[in-house]
Amino acid sequence: MDVSEQQLGRGSTWVVIAAMNEEAVIGDVVSEVCRAGWSVVLVDDGSHDATAAHARAAGAAVVRHSINLGQGAALQTGIDYAVRRGARHLVTFDADGQMNADDIPALVAALDDADIALGSRFLGKVEGATAKRMAFLKGAVMMSNRLSGLSLTDAHCGFRAFRASVAPQLRMTQDRMAHASELLRKIKTSGVRVVEVPVTIRYTEHSMRKGQHGFQAVRILFDYFFRA
Amino acid sequence: MIIRLLLLAGLAAIGWFVFLRRNKMPFHIVMVFALLGAGGIAVIAPETTQEIADFVGVGRGADLVMYVSIVAILFVLVRYYAKFVEMQRNVTQLTRELAIMRAEVNHEASRPVTAAPVPTRSEASPTVGLDAPQ
The missing domain is CATH 1.10.12 (Lyase 2-enoyl-coa Hydratase; Chain  A, domain 2)
Known part of the structure; x- marks a missing residue:
């Protein structure tokens, strides 16, 4: 009973992964999540490599943007797709291997008493980050709390779970990276119940190279203020 | 002249x-x-602009023309920026609908147990046009 029933329950939780040119790592990331029994939708955001094929081989449903739109748009596409496939819970997960699928059950379990559960690397653990990056992240947390009016321990870790029923209220219109701030603002204004859950983020050489650099914060702020 | x-x-x-x-x-x-x-x-x-400038309280006619032009250009810029954002939103919407529709068609097609995996159109033509920045 236990394994199949547990897996059946997990099947209605859709893990949404947005990826752009991640063929090097996407197979491992997707299969790690699939093996745990979650449904996975990978949104290939206009990759020029074999990201889609690797993800499909690893067991994900693949939705493919014909042109690159940005992470925010890709996640929203994945959310729309999963909701149409009957998802009850949604999880957003990074394609670059920073996140650990073992943290997903805790995030989903937190939805028993909340509408959205945000992963927090400062409640949990950060592996492999430089002191400079940690300082930058701490600054981002302060800035983000200022903008959103929430008081959270982490800013935009990108690892979160929410009920499909609140998906319409949390709809993201920011195509690129400002969607994370937009989401927090919508959490605040819509009044959905939010909790934070400790997660482990491991920075690798690969994820640092693909990740956001400090100066991109300027563009994110521009998008946040002028494109809403 | x-x-x-x-x-x-x-x-x-x-x-x-x-x-x-x-x-x-x-x-x-x-x-x-x-x-x-x-x-x-x-x-x-040109003396007409000088007369209007005198009337509204600007020193020289040429200055008045410049002030009015700057405001007009800013107005046009803002309007076009709004159009641009709206267009981008439409492109997102279209791309999203297309992506989801193709995925759903693939999903339906792959349902029968006997069906062999068919290469999707998207794999056949990997990119369309733009190299938008990430």
Whole structure:
């Protein structure tokens, strides 16, 4: 009973992964999540490599943007797709291997008493980050709390779970990276119940190279203020 | 004066361009030709701008023309920026609908147990056009 029933329950939780040119790592990331029994939708955001094929081989449903739109748009596409496939819970997960699928059950379990559960690397653990990056992240947390009016321990870790029923209220219109701030603002204004859950983020050489650099914060702020 | 000829030629070119592209927007056409006419008057009889400048409290006619132009250009910029954002939103919407539809078609097609995995269109033609920045 236990394994199949547990897996059946997990099947209605859709893990949404947005990826752009991640063929090097996407197979491992997707299969790690699939093996745990979650449904996975990978949104290939206009990759020029074999990201889609690797993800499909690893067991994900693949939705493919014909042109690159940005992470925010890709996640929203994945959310729309999963909701149409009957998802009850949604999880957003990074394609670059920073996140650990073992943290997903805790995030989903937190939805028993909340509408959205945000992963927090400062409640949990950060592996492999430089002191400079940690300082930058701490600054981002302060800035983000200022903008959103929430008081959270982490800013935009990108690892979160929410009920499909609140998906319409949390709809993201920011195509690129400002969607994370937009989401927090919508959490605040819509009044959905939010909790934070400790997660482990491991920075690798690969994820640092693909990740956001400090100066991109300027563009994110521009998008946040002028494109809403 | 040569400058007058150049300016008038420029205004006339704009007028001709607008005239060629006229389509069911009489109001816009009238607006554009009114503005071009005002520009023409300012070129042929610069003293009129001086009179208006004196009336509204600006020192020189040329300054008044510059102030008005700057405000007008900013207005156009903001309007086009709004259009641009709206268009981008539409592109997102279209791309999303297309992506989801293709995925759902693939999903339906792969349902029967006997069906062999069919390469999708998206794999056959990996990119369309733009290399948008990440």
